[in-house]
Amino acid sequence: MLDTMSAKNLLSLDGRVAIVTGSTRGIGLAVARKFAGYGASLIICGRAEQLPDEIMFGFRDPSRVTYVSCDLGAAGSAERIVAAANDTHGRLDILVNNAGIQPPGDLQSSNDEEWRSVLEVNVVAAAALMRCAAAAMTHGGSIINIASSRSTRPGMGMAAYSASKSALLNLTQSAAVELGPLGARVNAVSPGLVNRPGLVESWPEGVKRFSDSAPLGRIGEPEEIANACLFLAGDAASWITGTNLAVDGGITLVR
Numbered sequence: 666m667l668d669t670m671s672a673k674n675l676l677s678l679d680g681r682v683a684i685v686t687g688s689t690r691g692i693g694l695a696v697a698r699k700f701a702g703y704g705a706s707l708i709i710c711g712r713a714e715q716l717p718d719e720i721m722f723g724f725r726d727p728s729r730v731t732y733v734s735c736d737l738g739a740a741g742s743a744e745r746i747v748a749a750a751n752d753t754h755g756r757l758d759i760l761v762n763n764a765g766i767q768p769p770g771d772l773q774s775s776n777d778e779e780w781r782s783v784l785e786v787n788v789v790a791a792a793a794l795m796r797c798a799a800a801a802m803t804h805g806g807s808i809i810n811i812a813s814s815r816s817t818r819p820g821m822g823m824a825a826y827s828a829s830k831s832a833l834l835n836l837t838q839s840a841a842v843e844l845g846p847l848g849a850r851v852n853a854v855s856p857g858l859v860n861r862p863g864l865v866e867s868w869p870e871g872v873k874r875f876s877d878s879a880p881l882g883r884i885g886e887p888e889e890i891a892n893a894c895l896f897l898a899g900d901a902a903s904w905i906t907g908t909n910l911a912v913d914g915g916i917t918l919v920r
């Protein structure tokens with residue numbers, strides 16, 4: 666059995682450089698904070714022009730965190746984000762494609778423009794970041810794509826979102842095949858419903874429906890997704906690639 670010390674070493678990200686997209690709040694911020702807590706230097710990104718001080722100073726060592734403001738739907742964003750890792754740290758080890766959008770819309774009411782914007786951020790930007798990151802991962806690396814329980818279990822009113830996350834899962838497998846020989850592992854994490862400020866108050870029926878169905882009887886917390894990402898990012902997952910880790914309280918077993 667692993668002793669505590671070796672288990673800690675397996676999870677350590679000391680000396681590693683990680684990009685986490687969409688890391689100004691929610692799951693992405695929890696992942697970035699988790700990685701920083703385990704020793705990584707970070708490139709964090711979001712759409713805001715400037716990162717609010719309270720977010721930057723929430724990191725134990727803000728000097729190891731660089732913020733890049735970007736719209737992932739715009740050309741050249743992936744190149745700029747990866748260049749920030751190279752320019753600041755001279756290397757890149759981990760990429761988490763977390764940024765995603767979920768506009769409501771069923772098949773019958775959505776239009777082409779809405780479909781394009783979802784696919785642009787959730788799939789095309791993720792592909793561009795993987796392409797740029799792979800070229801920068803000269804020491805090998807780990808790429809994690811945040812998909813969704815909706816990747817495999819679509820629901821009402823989220824056709825474009827579900828299709829985009831399903832594409833992201835398939836893309837994860839293609840990238841794992843292509844980048845494995847170059848030393849990069851590529852995996853997906855598929856969250857179920859995850860808590861955010863105001864969720865329980867604004868959507869009590871959705872939270873109740875999920876909690877009543879899920880085998881573990883509750884929604885998830887951002888830190889629980891971050892824990893799964895920490896495992897996949899580091900040496901504990903050294904022989905794991907192309908997999909989809911469901912972190913969803915068991916919801917995909919029952920619906």
Ligand code: NAD
Nearest residue numbers: 687688689691692711712736737763764765813856858859
């Ligand atoms: P969120 O909406 O709270 O945050 C999204 C982040 O992505 C923000 O930082 C935002 O700035 C960034 N972002 C969005 N569009 C962008 C763009 N065009 N350019 C740059 N940045 C952009 O998201 P969340 O709920 O924390 O979810 C994070 C990921 O997890 C998403 O991919 C989402 O689909 C997935 N997911 C979330 C849940 C959930 O219940 N929260 C469940 C399953 C999957």
